[in-house]
Amino acid sequence: MKIKKxxxxxxxxxxxxxxxxxxxxxxxxxxxxxxxxxILHAFCWSFNTIRENMKQIADAGYTMVQTSPANxxxxxxxxxxxxxxxxxxxxxxxxxxxxxxxxxxxxxxxFAAMTAEARKYxxxxxxxxxxxxxxxxxxAVTRNFIDAVxxxxxxxHANGLNEIQDYNDRYQCTTGAMGGLPDVNxxxxxxxxxxxxxINDLIANGAGGFRYDTAKHIGLPSDPKDKKSPRNNFxxxxxxxxAIQGLTLANKDNLFIYGEVLQDxxxxxxxxxxxxxxxASAYGGVLREALIQRDFKKNDLKSWHHKANPKQLIxxxxxxxxxxxxxxxxxxxxxxxRCGWTLLAARSTGVPLFLSRPDGSSPENRxxxxxxxxxxxxxxxxxxxxxxxxxxxxxxxxxETLYYSADGKVMEVARxxxxxALVNVGEASEVTIRTSLPDGTYTDVVHHYxxxxxxxxxxxxxxxxxxxxxxxx
Numbered sequence: 120m121k122i123k124k125x126x127x128x129x130x131x132x133x134x135x136x137x138x139x140x141x142x143x144x145x146x147x148x149x150x151x152x153x154x155x156x157x158i159l160h161a162f163c164w165s166f167n168t169i170r171e172n173m174k175q176i177a178d179a180g181y182t183m184v185q186t187s188p189a190n191x192x193x194x195x196x197x198x199x200x201x202x203x204x205x206x207x208x209x210x211x212x213x214x215x216x217x218x219x220x221x222x223x224x225x226x227x228x229x230f231a232a233m234t235a236e237a238r239k240y241x242x243x244x245x246x247x248x249x250x251x252x253x254x255x256x257x258x259a260v261t262r263n264f265i266d267a268v269x270x271x272x273x274x275x276h277a278n279g280l281n282e283i284q285d286y287n288d289r290y291q292c293t294t295g296a297m298g299g300l301p302d303v304n305x306x307x308x309x310x311x312x313x314x315x316x317x318i319n320d321l322i323a324n325g326a327g328g329f330r331y332d333t334a335k336h337i338g339l340p341s342d343p344k345d346k347k348s349p350r351n352n353f354x355x356x357x358x359x360x361x362a363i364q365g366l367t368l369a370n371k372d373n374l375f376i377y378g379e380v381l382q383d384x385x386x387x388x389x390x391x392x393x394x395x396x397x398x399a400s401a402y403g404g405v406l407r408e409a410l411i412q413r414d415f416k417k418n419d420l421k422s423w424h425h426k427a428n429p430k431q432l433i434x435x436x437x438x439x440x441x442x443x444x445x446x447x448x449x450x451x452x453x454x455x456x457r458c459g460w461t462l463l464a465a466r467s468t469g470v471p472l473f474l475s476r477p478d479g480s481s482p483e484n485r486x487x488x489x490x491x492x493x494x495x496x497x498x499x500x501x502x503x504x505x506x507x508x509x510x511x512x513x514x515x516x517x518x519e520t521l522y523y524s525a526d527g528k529v530m531e532v533a534r535x536x537x538x539x540a541l542v543n544v545g546e547a548s549e550v551t552i553r554t555s556l557p558d559g560t561y562t563d564v565v566h567h568y569x570x571x572x573x574x575x576x577x578x579x580x581x582x583x584x585x586x587x588x589x590x591x592x
Contacts, residue, residue: 354394
């Protein structure tokens with residue numbers, strides 16, 4: 120989560136992200152049975168809205184749905200329910216108490232009803248959680264929260280009210296205030312017990328995993344320690360490796376847990392990946408640049424630009440932060456997002472996350488109808504997106520090969536000899552591109568266009584900003 124006050128620092132810390140060497144270790148923490156899945160980020164949808172749309176989510180090929188934060192949160196702007204304006208999306212991200220339910224998304228009972236509906240369709244519910252900080256307004260933090268952690272003096276790090284000046288200084292990054300958000304003492308055993316009680320309550324009410332917001336701001340064992348923190352053991356506790364006051368993470372071997380670890384030159388990606396999956400923020404950046412520049416050969420799209428095992432990565436075309444903050448991805452059309460999504464979903468590694476943009480949104484009006492609780496626009500269930508989601512699952516275990524047209528406008532993700540995903544970010548044209556498909560004639564599963572393959576070359580007509588899925592029967 121990044122809000123306006125911290126935007127410049129947060130985006131600045133992404134400079135230089137495209138120079139990371141590719142690293143792949145054998146370490147994996149994300150469940151193997153989720154590796155070929157896809158996540159729908161139901162951004163700002165209420166629990167009831169998600170429940171009411173669960174069949175459509177499942178029919179669209181999603182295997183996981185991620186909610187906005189479910190905890191009691193700051194109430195601002197007279198309790199307004201606009202995504203931005205009278206009410207704000209980022210009030211989700213200002214916790215005042217670790218209990219299920221808030222005025223923006225719904226009650227604990229509605230959360231449980233949503234997860235019960237998800238189980239009917241085999242969908243895993245992931246919940247966004249944010250232990251790193253509280254609301255800007257510290258007076259809004261409830262007495263229950265304060266008492267649970269041992270009082271106001273025990274709530275924040277000793278450095279927790281001092282603003283981060285250098286995001287690449289690990290002491291500042293993991294103990295300091297981020298854009299004015301006071302930094303919680305996540306190493307306080309009483310806080311850990313209180314927070315993990317909330318996590319276990321979510322699990323008891325049907326949650327199957329978590330996305331940890333601002334995860335890189337929570338220290339690792341090797342990081343410098345705050346004066347109040349003799350051990351940096353939050354991740355040991357949060358992932359169930361260590362109990363806290365007799366409390367252990369429930370169902371720990373089956374949970375899908377990843378963290379928002381935005382990449383930078385001094386982020387300990389390998390160490391974080393020993394505990395949780397990680398966001399491939401650098402890859403999202405190079406992919407968006409390729410899409411906007413209409414040139415797939417402009418950047419290296421084969422490398423994930425990350426030091427962790429690709430099976431540990433959560434990939435995206437855009438996140439709610441890239442969409443909401445400076446709007447760096449909001450100017451992309453839904454069609455261009457679909458092009459990027461097809462590439463991500465078709466690839467053999469990384470677990471892709473699709474951001475549901477607000478209903479009625481457009482590059483000219485990114486907030487659209489501007490209502491918290493409502494379903495997002497229909498792009499999440501566009502036929503091209505559905506086809507890409509189902510292609511991913513059908514191609515499980517098949518080797519990946521990437522091909523590009525001579526002008527860089529068309530990219531092909533081939534999976535063995537069983538199928539390919541084709542994406543055109545240029546104008547409508549006839550295309551010829553290398554392929555792994557056997558010779559023959561193929562019909563795209565979405566648009567029903569015909570393509571021919573002869574001697575390792577695939578040819579056919581492609582429309583502007585469009586994707587195609589071809590299968591070898």
